[in-house]
Amino acid sequence: MRKLLVLLFVFILSIIIIQSHEDSSVPQSPSEENWPESLALGKEKLTKLHFYFHDIVSGKKPTAIKIAQASTTNQSPTLFGLLAMADEPLTQGPEPTSKIVGRAQGLYGSANQEKLSLILAMSFEFTNGIYNGSTLSVFGRNPVLQLKRELPIVGGTGIFRFARGVAFAKTYWFNMTSGDAIVEYNVRVIHYG
Numbered sequence: 001m002r003k004l005l006v007l008l009f010v011f012i013l014s015i016i017i018i019q020s021h022e023d024s025s026v027p028q029s030p031s032e033e034n035w036p037e038s039l040a041l042g043k044e045k046l047t048k049l050h051f052y053f054h055d056i057v058s059g060k061k062p063t064a065i066k067i068a069q070a071s072t073t074n075q076s077p078t079l080f081g082l083l084a085m086a087d088e089p090l091t092q093g094p095e096p097t098s099k100i101v102g103r104a105q106g107l108y109g110s111a112n113q114e115k116l117s118l119i120l121a122m123s124f125e126f127t128n129g130i131y132n133g134s135t136l137s138v139f140g141r142n143p144v145l146q147l148k149r150e151l152p153i154v155g156g157t158g159i160f161r162f163a164r165g166v167a168f169a170k171t172y173w174f175n176m177t178s179g180d181a182i183v184e185y186n187v188r189v190i191h192y193g
């Protein structure tokens with residue numbers, strides 16, 4: 001009888017432990033505004049994204065425009081102090097006519113006095129399929145004359161809530177005269193949505 005009681009006690013205790021464990025878990029597809037309710041964010045996922053970024057600074061319909069500069073910017077070989085606001089299409093393929101999968105919106109500025117290098121602070125909003133409406137925040141140094149660059153992804157929204165990752169940027173096409181560029185992006189992002 002006593003053994004039976006002990007067994008029953010262990011059985012009930014294990015149910016309580018299992019239940020409290022389940023209570024602390026988070027739904028797989030979080031949609032609630034108050035998500036997360038605990039530090040367990042859910043299953044970590046690694047998503048790879050590939051697209052092209054069109055930075056058009058010349059012509060009648062530029063995707064990036066100068067919004068400010070310092071009095072000394074024009075004397076600087078790197079246009080140090082120049083600040084631009086951008087709203088640029090992200091496309092599936094490299095051609096400007098390729099399907100648009102999102103937009104990169106935000107700021108970039110010349111932040112290096114010796115070598116041409118930008119500081120980039122942008123939100124990439126995606127419009128395709130399950131990514132529609134989700135964003136990634138990209139913030140980091142972008143030494144544009146290097147063929148390959150690496151930019152940190154510091155956060156996100158929607159499917160990319162609590163995201164972190166890296167965006168590998170590679171110049172696909174650059175017109176030295178106009179300053180227009182098409183950049184290939186390979187993104188690796190860890191997220192939970």
Ligand SMILES: *[C@@H]1O[C@H](CO)[C@@H](O)[C@H](O)[C@H]1NC(C)=O
Pocket residue numbers: 127128129132133
């Ligand atoms: C993306 O979402 C917006 C707003 O919810 C909707 O109007 C649009 O049709 C969607 N686009 C795609 C490609 O699913």
Ligand SMILES: *[C@@H]1O[C@H](CO)[C@@H](O)[C@H](O)[C@H]1NC(C)=O
Pocket residue numbers: 058175176177178179
């Ligand atoms: C580069 O830009 C210049 C100035 O806008 C233009 O005349 C030229 O055709 C462009 N070159 C290419 C290959 O698009």
